[in-house]
Amino acid sequence: MSAADATGTAGSAGTVRTMREALNLALDEALGADPAVLLIGEDLADPGGGISQVTKGLSTRWGNHRVRDTPISEAAIVGAAVGAALAGLRPVAEVMIMDFISIALDQLVNHAAKSRFMSGGTLSVPMTVRTAVFGGIGSGATHSQTLEAWLAHIPGLKVVVPSTPADAKGLLTSCIFDDDPCVFVENVALYGTKGPVPDGEYRIPLGRAAIARPGDDVTLVAYGRTVRDALAAAETLAGEGIEVEVVDLRSLVPFDADAVLGSVARTRRAVVAHHATRFAGFGAEVAGVINEELFGELDAPVQRIGAAFAPIGSAPTLEAAVMPSASSIAAAVRRTVGHTTGG
Amino acid sequence: MFERMTLIRACDDRIRRGLSSGEFAFTYWPATGQEAIAAAMGAVLRTDDQLVTTYRGLHDQLAKGVPVGPLVAEVLTRGTGVNAGKGGSMHIAHPPSGLVLSTGIVGSGLPIAAGVALAAQLRGGDQVTVASFGDGATGTGSFHEAVNLAGLWKLPLVLLCQNNRYAEMTPTFAAQPVAHVAERASAYGIPGTTVDGNDPDAVHRAVAAAVDRAREGGGPTLVECTTFRLWGHYFGDPMRYMAEGELESARTADPVGRYRATLLAEHVFDEAAAAAVEEQAHEEVEVAFVAALEAAFPDGGEAFTDVYLDPTGVPL
Numbered sequence: 001m002s003a004a005d006a007t008g009t010a011g012s013a014g015t016v017r018t019m020r021e022a023l024n025l026a027l028d029e030a031l032g033a034d035p036a037v038l039l040i041g042e043d044l045a046d047p048g049g050g051i052s053q054v055t056k057g058l059s060t061r062w063g064n065h066r067v068r069d070t071p072i073s074e075a076a077i078v079g080a081a082v083g084a085a086l087a088g089l090r091p092v093a094e095v096m097i098m099d100f101i102s103i104a105l106d107q108l109v110n111h112a113a114k115s116r117f118m119s120g121g122t123l124s125v126p127m128t129v130r131t132a133v134f135g136g137i138g139s140g141a142t143h144s145q146t147l148e149a150w151l152a153h154i155p156g157l158k159v160v161v162p163s164t165p166a167d168a169k170g171l172l173t174s175c176i177f178d179d180d181p182c183v184f185v186e187n188v189a190l191y192g193t194k195g196p197v198p199d200g201e202y203r204i205p206l207g208r209a210a211i212a213r214p215g216d217d218v219t220l221v222a223y224g225r226t227v228r229d230a231l232a233a234a235e236t237l238a239g240e241g242i243e244v245e246v247v248d249l250r251s252l253v254p255f256d257a258d259a260v261l262g263s264v265a266r267t268r269r270a271v272v273a274h275h276a277t278r279f280a281g282f283g284a285e286v287a288g289v290i291n292e293e294l295f296g297e298l299d300a301p302v303q304r305i306g307a308a309f310a311p312i313g314s315a316p317t318l319e320a321a322v323m324p325s326a327s328s329i330a331a332a333v334r335r336t337v338g339h340t341t342g343g
Numbered sequence: 344m345f346e347r348m349t350l351i352r353a354c355d356d357r358i359r360r361g362l363s364s365g366e367f368a369f370t371y372w373p374a375t376g377q378e379a380i381a382a383a384m385g386a387v388l389r390t391d392d393q394l395v396t397t398y399r400g401l402h403d404q405l406a407k408g409v410p411v412g413p414l415v416a417e418v419l420t421r422g423t424g425v426n427a428g429k430g431g432s433m434h435i436a437h438p439p440s441g442l443v444l445s446t447g448i449v450g451s452g453l454p455i456a457a458g459v460a461l462a463a464q465l466r467g468g469d470q471v472t473v474a475s476f477g478d479g480a481t482g483t484g485s486f487h488e489a490v491n492l493a494g495l496w497k498l499p500l501v502l503l504c505q506n507n508r509y510a511e512m513t514p515t516f517a518a519q520p521v522a523h524v525a526e527r528a529s530a531y532g533i534p535g536t537t538v539d540g541n542d543p544d545a546v547h548r549a550v551a552a553a554v555d556r557a558r559e560g561g562g563p564t565l566v567e568c569t570t571f572r573l574w575g576h577y578f579g580d581p582m583r584y585m586a587e588g589e590l591e592s593a594r595t596a597d598p599v600g601r602y603r604a605t606l607l608a609e610h611v612f613d614e615a616a617a618a619a620v621e622e623q624a625h626e627e628v629e630v631a632f633v634a635a636l637e638a639a640f641p642d643g644g645e646a647f648t649d650v651y652l653d654p655t656g657v658p659l
Contacts, residue, residue, distance in 0.1 A: 038465065065465060071495065076454040076488035083458020086443055087393070089465070091458070106485075110448050111455060119436040120427030121649040123444065155650050155657075179652040207656030254656025 014166065014198040020191040022165035023054045023130075026172040027092065029201065031062045037176060038084060039067045041077055041094030041130075051096055052132065052191055078104035078129060082112050082181075085127035090176055095131040098185065099145045104129075112181040113156030128175040132186040133225065135275060135323070140314035146224075146276035146307070151183050152252040152285075158182040158206060159252040163227035165195040167250060170204030178206065187225040207254030211263070215243035218269040218337055220329070221260055221286055223249040226274050232326035233333060242337055252282055260286060261293050268299040269336045273329050278306025300339035303332045344543045345602055345612075346620055347382035351402045352599045353624040354411065357632055358401075358418065362578050367419055367636070369432055372399040376541075376573035379598035380505050381406035383546035384473060387554050393443050393463070393472040395456040398433035399572075400445040403475050408440040415631040421638035428641040429649065443472075449510075450483030452476060453502070457489045460498040460563075471557045473501045473550075479510025481524050490565070494531035497562035501553040502528075504565065505540060507572035512584045528565040540568030541598035573597065 017025070030037045039055060045064050049056030059067035070077050074095055081093035095101045101108070108129065115123045135144040152159045160175055160182055162168040168186070175182035212227055213234050222230040227248045234244035245263050249256065264270045270290050272283035287302040308322045355375050361367045374381070377399075385406030388394070396403040404414055409425060417424030418432040425437050433447040443459055446452040456474035463470040480486050481504065493500045504524045508515050521527065528535025534556075538549045546568055553564035571593035575582045582590060606612055612620075651657055 071488070071491060073488035073492065075485050076457065076492050079451065079454020079485065079489065080458035080461055080492060083395070083443070083455035083460075084462045085458070086455065087459045087462035089462045106448055106451055107454065111444075111446065111451060115436070115444060116652070117649045118426060118430040118434040119444065119649075120424070120429045122426060122438060123436050124652065158651075251656075255658065256656060257658075 014196040016194055017165050017197040018191065019162070019165040019168045019193045020052060020054055022169040022197045023172060023186065024056060024058070025197065026169040026176075027055060027058055028061065030092070030173060030176045031058065031066060033201070034090060036088065036090045037066070038089050038091045039094070040070060040081055040091055042070055042072055042096050044094060045069045050094070052188060054191070055094070074100050074103035075107060078107040079111070081127045081129070082107055082115070082125055085125045085181070086115065086123055090126050092128045092130060092176055095129055097143050098131045098133045098147050099142050101129070101131055101147060105150070108151070108157065108181070108183070109154050113154045116180065117156060124179050125181045126179045128172070128182045128184055130172070130184045130186060132188050133275070134188045135312065136189040136225070136319070138314055138316055138319060141311040144312040144319070146274070148183070148185050148252060149276055149280065149282045152282055156181065157253060159185065160206060160250065161185045161224035161252065162250065163190065163212070163224055163248050165193060165197045167204060167210070169197050170202045171206065171250060173201070174203045174206050177203070182206075185224060189225050190228070193228070204250070206251045207256055209250055209256035209259035210248045212246040212248040213244065215245035215267070217243045217267060218271065218333055219245050219247060219260070219263040219267045220333060221247045221249065221270065221272045222274065223252065224275070226324070229324065229326040229329055230273055233330035236326065236330050237333055242333065244333060257289050260290065264290050264294055265297060268297055271303045271305060271329070271332045271336050273305040273324060273332070275323060276306055277309055278304055279309045281306045300336045303336050305329050305332050344382040344386050344547070345606055346624070347385055347406050348378040348543065348599050348602060349620050350411070350624045350627065351378045351381060351405050353621070353628045354405060354415065355401060357628050359574065359578060361632070369418065369420065371432055371578040372576065373572070373574040373578055374399045374402040376593065376597060377505050377507060377570045378402050379543040379602065380503070380540045380546050380568045380570060383543045384475070384503060384550050386547060387550045388441070388471070388473065390441050391470055392554070393441050393459050393470065394475060395443050395452040395459065395472070396445045396475040397449070397452060397477065398445060398447045399477065400435060400475070401432070404435050404437070404442055404445065407442045409435065409437045409442055411627055412631040412634055415628070416635040416638055419635045420640060421635050422641040422645070423635065423638040427645065429645065450476070450480040450485035453480065453486050453489035454492070456500060457492050457498055460493065460500040461496065463499055464496070469499075469558045471499050471501060471554050473503050475503045475505065477510065478504060478506040478508070478515045478524055479518070481527060482510065482518055490527070490531045490533070490563070493563040494533045497560065499557040499560070500563040501550065501557055502563055502565040503550065504567045506567050506569050509572055509576065509584070511576050523567060525565055525567040533563050533565060535565040535567065537567040537569060540570035541596050541601060543598065543602055570598070571596065
């Protein structure tokens, strides 16, 4: 396990790109680097180029046989990716919206995740499933869910969630060339985010958190879209004299416990935030690990911020009522910093 | 094919004997009565052709060429098993024989087989993949999604349905609005055919035609083989759901005995030669069981290996 890698997130070198462009670049370079790479999913091919244009231009460049449109068949998309991976390819399946992964869970949970183990190491499933959370844009209860905790719960799967364009490229490339099944969770709300993206082959090892913002007073653990809100909260709090260290997990499995514990050991206070449902969410695991390892050193109980335990309504008022925000995260940090032990 | 059928039956008999006597215990889904289908398929396929089968797969696995010793050891979850005792009877995989894997979830093997066939199609060459499944699988979305993909992409795939008349405890006629599984094929623009699955020669002809078609780029074929599951869904199944006399009637059509009688009548071999085949099969199976029963279960520590290739950062 590695310590936090502060330099991995947004290196100064590279070209400023959106996350959409960074993902497209990672896929393009992977298709170019290895003839075993295959993209499979709904509406990927040109002229559509994907519902969010992440795969735009790729079928034109690499052919419709390698950038392959499918019927609306999530179980078969992911199942065929499992089979193609077992047969030696490196398929990248797209499940358009994360809620739809429910339809493909059998293939992920029972076959992709367990084939290496059940075969005694004979089989390998080097596949990636890209999927996107459509929360934050009024998509309603069946098109807005953030479901990575389901997947982090399954031994055999890796679960990766980028927050920046550079990470999107480096982590997706690592997933594609990983020899185990990876679920790569994108956020539609981040596709337009811009940042420097390293040119040429760029991989970020899975399982290394990044310090998205250094600080000494309190550790704020987040991932994916929530990192953006965590950084906004940290900026606000800096104006109040609270220095927040934002730890971006980047992957849930593998989990960089050392980075989290190293930060909390210094700050002695921690908040964990995600857009997934707070109850039984991944934040509970992070809080549990912190409590087990650092109980005697904490100055405040670990707080968890996440979506309320309710469906996500379509009306903006309903979505806002359920979802965390920069201000609700900041409020949790203030409570944590204001907490005094033994008082 | 008679040799393969005999070996399968000998192995199946030995498992059921051991389970009955308490010599060993595991959950077993017997394919007794379905040997002709597997033997014919095995005779048609090349070693490099690929097979995805199911938890009721002993016959398919032996027919595809998985070696008896390590297969029996796996079924008995010994460390010497073909999958180090981690798969068990439901989850046999043996790539050197072209057995990709055996799935424990009904219907799930079909999309996987489509993916294996897609990989073969993209690589070029003439490798064929067979998806072997029961009538119960045809009720799953996985079946329909996979056959649709296979038809759409003209995958080099043979869809081998072993219609053994029951999906778990429900008869086929109570689970589908069509008379024959093969009728499903027309919805996906592919040929479908129904053959007597207890007649190895008939199955051989149908599977050979489907394999040839797939090999030549013609796309998938659905081959429905009608048969009967003689020992129920699982070993110990009291089969209360069967009609009076149904099982007895099915036993008279037991493909192993029937094929033996046919070959004797046609003077393909005589009684002594048939008995020699059976004797050799029993010996091979007995050697496999003696070795497997002497072998240890995998060490408990093996529960934590082969979960990931690189387990760094994983809370194992």
